[in-house]
Amino acid sequence: MSAPFRQFQAFHAIIEHGTVTAAAEHLGISQPAISNLLSQLERNTKLKLFERTRGRLVPTPEAHVLFDEIDTVVRGLDHVNQAVVDLQNQTAGQLQIATSHALAFGFMPAEIAKFSAGRPNLTIAFQSQYSSKIQEWVTAGLFEIGICEMPVRMEGLEQHPFTIETSCAIPRFADVAEHERLNPMLLNDFPFIIMGADHMVTRRTREAFHTDGANFRIRGHTDLFHNALNLVKQGLGAAMIDPFTLAADGGGEYLVRRFEPAIYLDIVLITARGRPLSIIGQQFLDQVVPRLKQIAVNTDGQ
Incomplete structure (x- = not known):
């Protein structure tokens, strides 16, 4: 005996509804x-599955046994069909993104939340990591x-670079707080928290x-802009801090000043060359690239 799935689906629907x-x-x-x-x-099946009683179909004991056996299968196919519809409507899928730590504290969660609105079945894979590891992950296909x-x-990576200007964060009651713009001579011998000697x-x-003949005094170093800012608060x-970290911070015992000459941070959005982006991935790029361009002082295309 072999019954087409549509027959089982009809039988299942009658009992369920x-x-x-x-x-x-x-x-x-x-x-x-x-x-x-x-x-x-x-x-x-050569089975009597329903009794006709007063115009209604009443399931037989055999029908209940059969229903229990096919219930998971039918629901599973319904789930698959719904997934196809969701993908067609671009309300499902998986967003796979890895970012440097600076973008992970505020900027990227906000962008993900904005993108997820109206996509209730979207799943999210989001990690923050150091830059070398992010490049490995995207190359290996672990993140899109x-x-x-x-x-x-x-x-083998497509690159969309952005140049970001950093700002100088200083303790609130520092002697140089009266200045709206800072430069090396004003900060001569002022203690700095840095992002490692090679950053x-x-x-x-x-x-x-060095160009201005001022002393760059290093008091401490750390691996995250977020950590550097916390030390400034103390x-x-x-410390020179990127705008993503500053925007995500609640403020506190520090001030932010423009630094001259401008000190830039170069970041890059990467995808795997030769590996087509998913519809979800492309739509997220369409949202986030313009946002990064708004923050960047200079952009070499998408």
Whole structure:
């Protein structure tokens, strides 16, 4: 015996919804079509599945046993069908994105929340990590989209670069707080919290001090802009901080000042070359790239 799935689906709908009328409405077919499918199933199985009592179909004990056996299968296919509809309507799928820590505290969660509105079945894979690891993940296909710091050292990655200006955060009661703009001479011998000796922001700040003949005094170093800002709050020194970290912070015992000459942070959005983006991934890029352009001071295209 082999019964087509549509017959099982009609049988399942009748029991679940109680009447042929309701089952037909659920499946989007006519009542005669439902009745015909049920008759075919009874012939194929050689089982009496319903008693006709006062114009209603009452399931037999055999029908209940059969229903229990096919319930998971039918619901599973319904779930698959709904997933197809959701994908067609672009309300489902998975957003896979990895970012540097700076973007993870406020900017990216806000962008993900905005993107998820109206997509109730969207699942999200979101991680923050160091730039080299993000490049490895995107290359390996573990994440579809990555945002990290330059340089890009992995082969086979499409690159969308953005140049971001940092600002100087200083303790609220620092002697230089009266100045609206800071420069190396004003901060001569002022203690700094840096992002490691080889970080691009540290190198560029050091070069600016050296050019002006000022002493770049390093008091401490850390691996995250967020950590550096917290040390500034404690009055331990100044730090060059990216706008994403500043925007995500609640404020506190520090002030933010423009620094001259400008110290830039180069970031890049990466995707795997030769691997087509999902519809969801492309739509997220269409949202987030313009937002990054608004923040960036200079952009080399998408």
